[in-house]
Amino acid sequence: MSYDYAKYLRKGKLPHIWCAGCTYGIILKSLIRAIDGIGWAKDDIALVSGIGCASRLPGYVDFNTLHTTHGRSIGFATGVKLANPKLNVIALGGDGDMTAIGGNHFIHACRRNIDLTIFVFNNNIYGMTGAQYSPTTPKGAWATTSPYGMAENTFEITSLAIGSGASFVARTTAYHVAHCEKMMKEAFQHKGTSVVEIINACPTGFGRKNKFKTPASMLTWMKDSAVNIERAKNMSPEELVGKYTIGVLHKVDKPEYIETYDTTVGLKK
Amino acid sequence: MAKKVEFMMGNHAVAEGALYAGCRFFGGYPITPSTEVAERMAERLPQVGGRFIQMEDEIAAMASVIGASIAGAKSLTATSGPGLSLKQENIGYAMLCEIPVVIVDVMRGGPSTGMPTGPSQSDIMCAKWGTHGDHPAIAVTPASVQEQFDETVRAFNLAEKYRCPVFVLTDAIIGQMMEQLVIPEPGELEVIERPKPTCKxxxxxxxxxxxxxxxxxxxxxxxxxxxxxxxxxxxxxxxxxxxxxxxxxxxxxxxxxxxxxDIVKVEEFMTDDAEILVFAIGVSARSAKHAVVEARNVGIKAGLVRPLTIWPFPERHLDRILNKNKIKGIVVPEMNLGQMTFEVQRVAKGRCAVEGLYSLMLDPILPSEILEKIRRFV
Amino acid sequence: MARIDIRLGGSGGQGTITAAAIMGYAAVYAGKKAVQTKSYGPEARGGAARGEVVISDEDINYVKVIKSDILVALTQESCDKFIVDAKEGSIVVVDDFMVKNKPQGNFKVYSLPIIKTAAEDIGKSMVANIVMLGVINQLANLLDFDKLEKGVLSKVPKGTEELNKKALRAGVELAKAAMK
Structure with a gap:
């Protein structure tokens, strides 16, 4: 049984710019299935991105799409949402876009708990500019700007989101296709700031110089390293070394920003 | 019924002008000496069904107003020197993507943190060339509290009409002073609504x-x-x-x-038979008008050219006067070190002498100083 | 009425800037033009605070006060600092207790118990700035008193109207007595 993606894709805008072996195409398909699954109308979706490989995604899908400046997708998305709260607003970008140049906007959106869905495509590298290290490049890893090995510590994106106040935080991977779709759906349906970190692979920029000889080996790594949050609960710290958890890591009910604002200032009684 | 006359601060008048023009979103970040615009909008916007947000930084503030405009709301932000520098990348975005927004820049002394409370007119070039690349720019330059209101309305109209960001380029003196303001009745000033596409x-x-x-x-x-x-x-x-x-x-x-x-608006004061011109904007233009009146009182044929639009530069206006009158010289008083003077020289093309009168002293240039410059051309 | 440049000097917290704004508002309410500005330049340094307002029947071009037609000084420091910019033949009002060294020059000096009147007769020293407005309005015949009073009362905090009304009138009486 094949799923028909065409009704959400923009005719004539493919092929995409992503390299062979890049996992962003998988995420694009998960995104389409997730949106289709919850039944949002195309007119009611605003998809906002920053700059980078991931941020080119909005150009391919038939929604209201906004490709903004580097790191600023959340700022633009905040304005869109405040001007028209009926829109379902999604902000997406890579690890560099969202947590380096856009880090301030990321944490403040979480703090406000504004009803945005934020997808961070984490491939541990700046792909588009040619493999420079990002805030999520692992210690010791090679990048064109860490030719002797990455010396900086990394951001843990989901912890950053939880600490900043996001009310829904999940992690998934490009390998876990059905899981990714599920996490996206749950994020869409959550009222408040929802953050999903999506572990991705950049074979061209990261993999090839960091002991992943083939794109497939990076997917194997995702499969082997990811532990479902439920299963992780019964595992010892030793067993979890070198692994990461996937699933809904954090979910709380708390007042959404625009609703709170509208009530506070008297726009809504 | 007699109109209600207010005695209002310039920054508040900008906010009221924006509301009159139909602004329904403000995204900002606190910065002296512009903050009163944000404060007024925070209070007033919800009263007319709009929303206000104080963003985490100047960059996000600019991003948010562009986003809101794309979602259909007339949008305003306000800032000053350092904030204007930070906003520039996204201003360029709005220019290239043809998004109408209005940016109030209450000029203070720069560069860098500079003189946070000190008035200045040193962002003239920053408004035109602050963002990279070749691009269009419109900047209006009010000189009174009434014009803070009226020109903000005009700025929104121009933004909608020409689908571009428009600066309200004012300064700390005009922004922070209080003066009479007659708030026009609805319909009295033209308000251009954003047209909607009609095609499929x-x-x-x-x-x-x-x-x-x-x-x-x-x-x-x-x-x-x-x-x-x-x-x-x-x-x-x-x-x-x-x-x-x-x-x-x-x-x-x-x-x-x-x-x-349609875009370039200039007040020409006593220029018909003028032999000496003063070219000035904002608070400097008020000193200049005072000086021109005094010059006329002693028989000197002086006139004032006061742009209310500094970008696009009012070169056709200047050109016309220079071709018509026998102008001995132009005095350009400005609270910077010559940003406008160079433009006037460019337009004058050697047809007459152009003398800058520069000040970084934070107070308005004195009429007596301008008069002294005028006298030198007699 | 041609342009009148008013400078109200004191120390921080005496409400001179508020008084200048209220005077401007009342002038506009009375159908005149007014501009109230803040101070920025080198002269803004130091401990002396000032409120400045220009009122006129005509358009006001230059927005700031340079030489004063009316100077009020509630402290010695502000008197010493601002007296050099008092016009010839202008009005200078000083607080008789705070300003011991009376200014000398070609202007008319009124030494009046402004702060004492506010503190003792009205019972609140903070209304000295309103007493001051009553004084200068009477001395210089600036605005129709009813307009001034309405202007003042609409700009003072709610609940203090009576107090301010008394202060304004006390100022007028001080001036009347001084003009005799």
């Missing part, structure tokens, strides 16, 4: 290069399209074609040139 959604070309103006459809209105800060084709999708990139860049700049008469 599938035929909509939001950046049609072959049309002077295309209505900007609000996100969510049924016209799904793509906006990108990359150079783009008529349909909004990226292109690397240098021919299209050239064509589009020239189009959005020439759109302003073509509409010079």
């Amino acid at each position: 959604p599938e035929e909509y070309l939001p950046f049609d290069m072959d049309k002077d103006f295309v209505p900007l459809a609000a996100f969510g209105s049924g016209y799904r399209y793509h906006i990108t800060g990359l150079h783009h084709n008529s349909d909004g999708f990226p292109t690397n074609d240098p021919v299209l990139h050239t064509k589009n860049t020239i189009k959005i700049i020439e759109r302003l040139d073509k509409n010079y008469d």
